[in-house]
Amino acid sequence: MGRYVARRLLQMIPVFIGTTLLIFIMVNVLPGDPVRALWGDKPPDPAQVAQIRHDRGLDLPLWEQYLHYMKGLLQGDFGKTIAGNRPVLDEITQAFPVSLRLAAMAWSFELVVGITLGVLAGIRRGRIVDNGVTLFTLLVISVPIFVIGRLFQLYFGNELEWITPTVQDSENLGQLMVPALVLGMVGLAYVARLTRTSVAENRSADYMRTAVAKGLPRKRIITRHLLRNSLIPVVTYLGTDIGALMSGAVITEGIFNVTGVGNLLFQGLAHREGAVIVGIVTVLVLVYLVASLIVDLLYAVLDPRIRYA
C-alpha cells in the first residue's frame, strides 16, 4: 500500500510537467497579442508595449519563459497578470474558495440525491419509480446545461422573484444554492444511472441471495451488501467529477455571475492572460491527480479483494 502510494505520487511529476508545458505552449501559440490588446481599438504605444513585455518576461524565448515560470511555481510564485500587473496567486486564491464551495455543494447534491435515486430505481427495476428516474435523468442529460441554467434563472429569478437572477455575493452559501443545483444536475443524472445499473446487476448476485437466505434485515442487505459492491463505478465517476465541477463551472458561473475559477479561466482566455490560464490549470491538474489517487485507494476500502502492491 505505502509503495503503491509512493509510486503514484512519483507518477504525478511527469504528468504535472507535461500538462503545464502543453498548456503553456498552447496559450502562447494563440493568435493575438495580449499586450497589444490592452489598447483595444486604439493605437498602442510602442515604448509602453515594450516595457510591459519586458516586465512580464514576455520578450524571452518560450522555453526560457517556461523555465522561469516553473522556477517561480516551485517557490509559490504564479507570475503576474498582463493587465493590471497583479499577482496571479491573488486572483487564484480569491476565486478558488468560491468554486470550491460551489463544487462541494453540487458534488454533495450529486452524491446524496444521485445515489438515492439510483438505488431506488435499481431495486425496483421496471416499476414506476425506475421509469420516473430514467425519464428524469434522460431529460437532464439531453438538455444542455445553459438551457437549464437560464430557465432556472428566468423562472425563479425574474418571474417568481424567489431568488436574485444573479448571485450578489459569491461567498454567500444560500445564494449559491441554485447555481450549485444547476451545476450538479448533469452529474446527478449520471450518478443515478450508474448506480441504478450497478445495483440492478448486483441484485441477482450469489452473495445477495445468501444474504437474503440468511434472513438479514432488508436495510442491512441494501447498505452493507448491495450498495458497497455497487459503488465502485460510481466512486470513480464522483472522484473525477470533482475536478470537472471546478473547471466545468464556466457556463454556470457565467450565467449566475459567480466569480469563481470557471469565470476567471474564461476571462483569462478571452484576454490571453497566459499566467492566469496556466496557473489555474496547474491547480486543477493537482486536484484531478489527488482526487483520482483517493478514488483508487477507496476501491480497496469498498472491495477488499482489490489489493495494491
Add this chain to the structure above:
Amino acid sequence: MRGAKSAKWVAIAGVVALTATACGGGDDSSSGSGKVDPKGIVSYANGEPQNALQPSNTMEAYGSVVIDSLFTGLVHYDKQGNITYENAESVTPDKANKVWTVKLKPGWKFHNGEAVTAKSYVDAWNWAADPANGQQNSGWYRDIAGYDKVHPEKGKAKSKSMEGLKVVDDNTFTITLNTGIPYYAYKLVYAPFYPMPSAALKDPKKYGEAPVGNGPYKFKSWDHKKSVQVTAWSGYKGDAKPKNGGINFKAYTTPQAAYDDLRSDNVDTMPLIPDSELANFKQDFGDRAIEQDFSAINTVNPAFYSKTFKDVDVKVIQGLSMAIDRDTIAKTTFAGTRESATGWVAKGVKGYKADACGEFCKFNPKKAKQFVKDGGGVPGNKVSIQYNADQPHKGWVTAVCNSITKSTGVKCVGDPKTDFQADTEVRDKKQVKAMYRSGWVLDYPFNGNFLADLYGTGVDGNKGGFSDKKFDELTKKADAAKTVDESAELYQKAEARLAETFPGIPLWYNKVLSASSKNVKNVKFDQAGDPVLTDIEVFEK
C-alpha cells in the same frame, strides 16, 4: 422528478431552500412613493477595472467610468460639441495656437484636503509621461514640447519633465505644443489630463488601489471583482453636484447577467443592452428604456494592400457602398437601434456635417451595379468582410453581404476571426483579405478625430493602408487654422474629399441602449456613451 417519494421530498426541500434564501426581489416593486432620497445609492452594472485606478492608466470602459466619477478635468463639452469650463477658468491659446495658458478656478481641493494647483496638473502629467511608470495613456501628451525626451520610442527617458509644461503661479500654467493645434482644448477632456495630488506620486501603487480625486465623488472601497464604491463629496466645487448619495459600481462578467439583474431591479442601470435582448428591451422596460445618440460610427474598410483592392477604381467601392441597404438592415438586424450613416464623422461632434457621403451612402442597386461594372469590377468577383466572432457581428455582416451580392452580383462572404485579439492582430499585420469591420467612438468631440486620426497616411488608426496626398494636405491645413471653427470647417472639406476616395464605407451611427430600474429616475448618457452619474436620482425606499 415525479414518481419517487424521495424525489418529491428533494424537490420540496429545494423550493424551501430557495424561498429561505430569496433576497427580497419582490418588495422593491413598491417604489411608487415618488419621493427622492438625496442620500440614495445608485448601483451601476460595471465590470472589474483592468488596471489600477490611475487616471493616466485607465482607458477601458470599466475603469474609465469610475475614474470619471472621481475626477473633474479642466474642460468638458456640451451637446453641441462646444467646450465648457470645469476646473479651468479659461484655456486660451496664443495666436499660433502653440502656447496654451490654463487658468484654474481657485479654491478647489482634492478629497484629502490638498489644494488643486497648477503643480497638481504639471507634476501628474510629467509623471505619467515617463515610460518607467507604465501608464497606458501616456501617448496623449505627445503634442507637448519635450515629450519625446521624456518618452522616447525606445530606451530610457532622457528627461523627467516636459519642457512644454511651465507653472506660472499657483493657479496658472502654460502648455507649449510642438506645432499649433487650434482644437487642443478638446483633447484636455480626456482622463490622462486629470490632476493628481502629491501623495499619488509618492506611492502610486497605493494610490491606484484607493485613488484621491477632485471630482463629485469620493473613493470609498474597491472589493476586487465585486464592486467599487464611491460616495458623494460635500466639498465639491464644480457645477454638477451629485443628486444621489453615491455610486456602487457592481462587477458583472457578462452583460446578460447584468440585464437579468436590471430587469428585477437588483441593479439600477447598465452601459449597453446585450444584443440578444435588443428585440425585447423596450417591451421589458417600457418608458424606462433608454435610447440615445452617441458619437460613434461603424464602417467597413477596404484593405488597400490586399489583392482585391490594390489598384481598385474608387467607383467600385462607391458601388459597393450604394449596394448596401442600410435602413432595412438597421430596422431588421438591429431592431431599429442603429441609424444609417451619411458620412464619416459621427453625430454630435463639432464639425459634424450631415450627408457628407451624399448619394454614395444611399441604397441604389441599379447604380451600384453600374458603378462596380464601370470601375472594372473586383478581382475574382468576390469580396470578404473580416470581423471578430466573439461579438455579435455575424448577423449584420451576413446582411450587408447579402445586400451587396443581391445588388451587384459580387460574391460577398464573412471572414470571421475567433476574437477581437485575433482580429486586431490580422489588421496590425496587414493581412486582411479584402475588407474589415471597424468602429470608432470619439476620443474628443471634434470632427478631426474621425478624419485625420483614421485616414491620414501612416497614422496608427489607419489599418487599411489608405493614403491620399490631397486628403493629407487638407487635414494639415485644418490643423494650421486659426480658430476651432475654422479648423472644423476645413476638416469638413477634408471629409468631402473622402467621398471621392472612399477609404471606408460608412454604415451606421451607434446609439446608447440602456434602461433604468424602478428605483431611480433621470438616467442619461453623454456624447461618449458614458452615464451622467451625478444627475441620477434615487427614490426613497
